[in-house]
Amino acid sequence: MDDRVILHCDCNGFYASVECALNPAYRSVPMAVCGDPESRHGVILAKNELAKAFGVQTAETVWQARRKCPELVLAPAHHKKYREFSEAVNAIYCQYTDLVEPFSIDESWLDVTGSRTLFGSGVQIANELRRRVKKETDLTISVGVSFNKIFAKLGSDYKKPDATTLITRENYRQILWPLSVGSMIYVGKVAAEKLSRAGIDTIGQLAQADEALIERLLGKAGMAVQLYARGEDEEPVRPAGAEREVKSVGNGITFRRNLEGEEDVRAGLLMLCDTVAARLRRYGLCCQTVQVQIKSPQFKVISRQRQLERGTDLSRELFAASMELVRQNWDLRAPIRMLTVTAAGLGGKDSGEQLSLFADQAVLAQREKQRQLETAMDRVRSKYGERALSFASLLKTDIVSKSQGEKLRVEGSEGPDSPAGPPEQ
Known part of the structure; x- marks a missing residue:
């Protein structure tokens, strides 16, 4: 049986490349896309090749980058444009196969095993995709070609920018x-x-x-x-548009200032639990496990989790469990830079109602009342915007900026569990 032919296509310096496509003047200067330079989110998100030559690195702070390159030109992020370019690039991929699985906004796997009779070998298809993406979007991609998804991704990382790398059963030991x-x-x-x-x-x-x-x-x-x-990856490439099984739902944020004391911690956890619970309800899921990750200003990270007595999709119950985890595992007098709340052990809504026949009916009634309240909040936010309703205790807090609050509402992580921890946002 012939091996599969899998491509991993990775847009080079995606955010920076989109900005250069929108503003060609950026091509002639060292430039980088960054978060807000006035906050602690002032980190480099992407850089062009000229900035890379100065040693500017993704995820370092703006001041570190400017020490390396005083003439660095900074561009704000335009996430709507990035999504539009991502959709355009994936639309090109879909003209060669219906097995296109986005891995992130700028990366996708393609299974072209059945496309070779029409378009040629995996390498030929990869080179054609590179040509078309450059011509039609003004972006460049690097492509790994291999017999499984993992080696295809390693191939796209192997040589950049604008390159094709073939990883075979005969050469992977020498290359990888x-x-x-x-x-x-x-x-x-x-x-x-x-x-x-x-x-x-x-x-x-x-x-x-x-x-x-x-x-x-x-x-x-x-x-x-x-x-x-060892090359023993048999995971298939999912068809374009196929939904991944959601195994966890989480959200995390680096605050505009360190959290100091219980009041700050309560506010931070409440924001996160509110967004995680809303996503659970959107998916029709309940969680059996809550995990809290804490990062100190010195970047020390601890992660703790606990099983719940019953599955839940309620922010109040997620918050209570999260706050208990923090109290048990962190000195509330010590500052906190970042918090992440993740709901795992997911199941359908019925899993949240598997209570004892002898459970206090008042407890059942109270939970149902809380669910009706939070569901009503979901409807209001859906109709009038995410900022239409908030908890009174959050109205005066200064731990997040306006832009962070909006980002917290629209971004998060849903997907399969992985050995890697959640990124700092």
């Missing part, structure tokens, strides 16, 4: 195994450090390591990553 283990998808910084302390620094060493050792270091997630390193 010498790479840093941190290059592997789903191997985050913490996992890479654990592996390095065990003497595992490359993808090849990960592939050949003792399985019991990997499970001991990284758990079941590590075992999956080891299979990926």
Whole structure:
């Protein structure tokens, strides 16, 4: 049986490339797209090749970037435009196969196994896509071509910008195994450090390591990553428009100032639990587990979770569980830079109502009343905007800016669990 032919297409410096397409003057100067320079969200989101030559890096602060490149030109982010360009690029992909699975706003997998009789080999299709994307959108893409999704992604990362890399069963050990283990998808910084302390620094060493050792270091997630390193990834590319199974719903935010004391922490958690609960109700889901991640100003991170007595989609119950986790695991006198709340162990709404036959009817009635209230809030916000209703205790808080509050409402994370932790937003 012939191998599948999978492409991973990655737009190069996507945000910066879109800004350059919209404003060609940016092409001749070192430029970067950044968050608000006046807040702690003033970080580099993307940079063009000229800025990259100065050593400007994604995720560093604006002041760090300007120390490297005093002439750096900063452009604000235009997320609506990025979505429009992403849709245009994916529309091109869909002309070659209906198996197009976006991985993020600027990355997609394509299964072109059945497209070769019409459009040629995987490499030929990749080169044609690069040509068309550049001509029709003024963006460039790098493409990995391989027999599975993970190696295709590693291939698109291997050579940038505007390149095609072929990873085969015959060459993957020579090309991929010498790479840093941190290059592997789903191997985050913490996992890479654990592996390095065990003497595992490359993808090849990960592939050949003792399985019991990997499970001991990284758990079941590590075992999956080891299979990926060996080329044993059989996950299919989902058809265009197919919905992923939602396994967790979360939201996190870096606050405009450190949270100091219980009142600040309560406000931060309430904002997050409100948005997470609203998303659960939108999906018709309840969660059985709540996880809270806390990041200090020194970037120390702890993550704790607890099982709930019953499934819930109510912000009040998520907040109560989250606040209890913080009290049990954090000194409320210590400042907090970032909070993330994640609902996991998801199931249908019925899972939230599996109460004992002897449960207090007053409790049942109170929960139903709370659900009606929060559902009514959902309807008002849907009709009049997310800012139409808020909790009274949040009206005077200054822990988020107006733009952060709006972003908190429209952005979050829903999707399969992964070994990597949630990004700092």
